[in-house]
Amino acid sequence: MAAAVTAAVSFPSSKSSSLPSRTSIISPDRITLKKVPLYYRDASASGRVVSIRAQVTTTEAAPPAKVVKESKKQDEGVVVNKYKPKNPYTARVLLNTKITGDDAPGETWHMVFSTEGEIPYREGQSIGVIPDGIDKNGKPHKLRLYSIASSALGDFGDSKTVSLCVKRLVYTNDQGEIVKGVCSNFLCDLKPGSEVTVTGPVGKEMLMPKDPNATIVMLATGTGIAPFRSFLWKMFFEKHEDYKVNISTSWFFLRTLL
Ligand SMILES: Cc1cc2nc3c(=O)[nH]c(=O)nc-3n(C[C@H](O)[C@H](O)[C@H](O)COP(=O)(O)OP(=O)(O)OC[C@H]3O[C@@H](n4cnc5c(N)ncnc54)[C@H](O)[C@@H]3O)c2cc1C
Numbered sequence: 431m432a433a434a435v436t437a438a439v440s441f442p443s444s445k446s447s448s449l450p451s452r453t454s455i456i457s458p459d460r461i462t463l464k465k466v467p468l469y470y471r472d473a474s475a476s477g478r479v480v481s482i483r484a485q486v487t488t489t490e491a492a493p494p495a496k497v498v499k500e501s502k503k504q505d506e507g508v509v510v511n512k513y514k515p516k517n518p519y520t521a522r523v524l525l526n527t528k529i530t531g532d533d534a535p536g537e538t539w540h541m542v543f544s545t546e547g548e549i550p551y552r553e554g555q556s557i558g559v560i561p562d563g564i565d566k567n568g569k570p571h572k573l574r575l576y577s578i579a580s581s582a583l584g585d586f587g588d589s590k591t592v593s594l595c596v597k598r599l600v601y602t603n604d605q606g607e608i609v610k611g612v613c614s615n616f617l618c619d620l621k622p623g624s625e626v627t628v629t630g631p632v633g634k635e636m637l638m639p640k641d642p643n644a645t646i647v648m649l650a651t652g653t654g655i656a657p658f659r660s661f662l663w664k665m666f667f668e669k670h671e672d673y674k675v676n677i678s679t680s681w682f683f684l685r686t687l688l
Pocket residue numbers: 556574575576577578595596597598599601602603610611612613614615653656657
């Protein structure tokens with residue numbers, strides 16, 4: 431006895447063997463290949479008449495495997511919300527410099543704030559900034575979040591600074607007026623020596639994996655380069671006994687703004 435291979439394909443919304451009018455994407459794990467017997471008999475001395483039994487069956491799709499999310503709440507030593515809007519920290523600007531060329535379509539500034547080590551953060555965390563002044567309702571401005579762009583050691587390597595990369599927001603509204611974003615313009619215009627009100631550190635979702643062999647995929651679209659500057663700084667500019675980057679498992683995708 432010979433054997434033939436038939437494909438049993440399941441479609442999510444149809445029990446009939448005809449194809450549904452709507453095209454659906456079938457994931458490979460829902461296509462099963464099944465061996466069924468092939469019956470044949472000799473009809474003459476010269477050849478064979480072959481009878482093929484075609485079989486189309488429908489099966490319910492197996493529910494997708496549940497992804498177990500690893501909680502980072504118990505990560506040791508990761509500080510969050512040490513400073514909150516009601517008890518913020520006053521940092522001092524050490525440096526603020528434009529890092530985009532004059533012919534670039536927008537402006538991005540790199541700034542370093544002195545924290546005296548009072549904001550212990552990890553690569554991948556953010557800080558909040560409360561810009562000076564009041565909003566149109568006469569209330570203090572609300573804080574805006576900014577990804578930390580320096581490694582945990584800071585740009586000066588003494589764990590006493592935090593750096594940001596900030597894009598100056600300027601756009602034209604529907605009435606044709608030029609509008610400047612409150613906090614980004616406040617930050618980009620800060621002069622060395624001035625004070626800035628900050629909160630945080632914030633977030634545990636984007637911390638670097640402890641395993642140096644873990645695959646790291648960094649997608650920097652538009653202005654989202656700041657957190658990856660902190661990753662790359664730690665990976666390539668610093669030496670850590672407990673962390674040596676495996677470059678073959680790290681991927682960095684950067685969208686240019688040309
Ligand atoms: C976790 C996190 C990390 C971040 N990290 C960074 C960072 O590293 N660097 C950085 O530069 N930013 C970062 N941001 C964005 C940042 O928090 C602010 O949103 C940004 O700087 C704009 O704030 P602003 O006060 O200047 O603008 P606002 O005065 O708050 O104005 C923003 C508002 O203007 C309006 N607007 C903006 N563009 C247009 C437009 N083209 N047309 C019409 N209306 C428009 C929208 O209503 C928008 O909500 C981050 C945000 C988050 C949540």
